[in-house]
Amino acid sequence: MKKLGVFGTSGFAREIADIADELGYEPFLIAKDETEAAIGSSMWPIVLESDLEQAEGTVYALGIGENNIRAKVVNRYSGKLSFVNLIHPSASFGKHQLEQIQAQEGVIICAGVRFTNNIDVGSYSIFNLNATIGHDVIIEDFVNIAPGAHISGNVLIERECWVGTGAVINQGSNEKKLMIGAGTTIGSGAVVIKDCEEQAVYVGAPARRIK
Ligand SMILES: CC(C)(COP(=O)(O)OP(=O)(O)OC[C@H]1O[C@@H](n2cnc3c(N)ncnc32)[C@H](O)[C@@H]1OP(=O)(O)O)[C@@H](O)C(=O)NCCC(=O)NCCS
Known part of the structure; x- marks a missing residue:
């Protein structure tokens, strides 16, 4: 099963992980730091953003509602990570x-x-x-x-x-x-x-x- 990292650990990130689940991915959530990881849900594994290099070969999605923060994440990983489209059936x-x-x-x-x-x-x-x-x-x-x-x-x-x-x-x-x-x-x-x-x-x- 292909792994899919969802940026964010909020309720919206969980909703995105649900769609990924439905589409047959194995989702995990990505916390920007220890504080965000600590408040994240235990429904899916949480990986710290600083550890992402260990997760090569996976694809990514943006579980962040704020448009400007999504834009910052995309700019940070431009050309490095692949952000897939997630389309509920x-x-x-x-x-x-x-x-x-x-x-x-x-x-x-x-x-x-x-x-x-x-x-x-x-x-x-x-x-x-x-x-x-x-x-x-x-x-x-x-x-x-x-x-x-x-x-x-x-x-x-x-x-x-x-x-x-x-x-x-x-x-x-x-x-x-x-x-x-x-x-x-x-x-x-x-x-x-x-x-x-x-x-x-x-x-x-x-x-x-x-x-
Ligand atoms: C429009 C919005 C962004 C304003 O937030 P804000 O900048 O914090 O503004 P405030 O809460 O200070 O409200 C300012 C004024 O607008 C009014 N107001 C705020 N949202 C309103 C709305 N949706 N419809 C009508 N009036 C609204 C407030 O009553 C307040 O009026 P007042 O000055 O006469 O007291 C916010 O209320 C909103 O509707 N956000 C969308 C929420 C949403 O759809 N979430 C989706 C989650 S998936």
């Missing part, structure tokens, strides 16, 4: 969509996620439980789509955005996608009806900028 995909995603790196797709077609998914993004992604959407690298969020058609989500649980992003058009600027957070339950600026926080229905 219950996710569904429109025509050619699975092939597009499989050409990326480090994409996590949890149970029940639905993609239609002509969606451009970048690398190292997370699609959490039961999220739906409509047609002609672009999702750049290091995005986190939380459980039950709904992204309508013709939307552009720039890198390192976080779309909160149950948020709804209205559709853009063929001429102009509705855009969420880089690094922006959309609060849980928000309804986004127009473009969102970058590095901002939006909440509510309709969504308004609070930070």
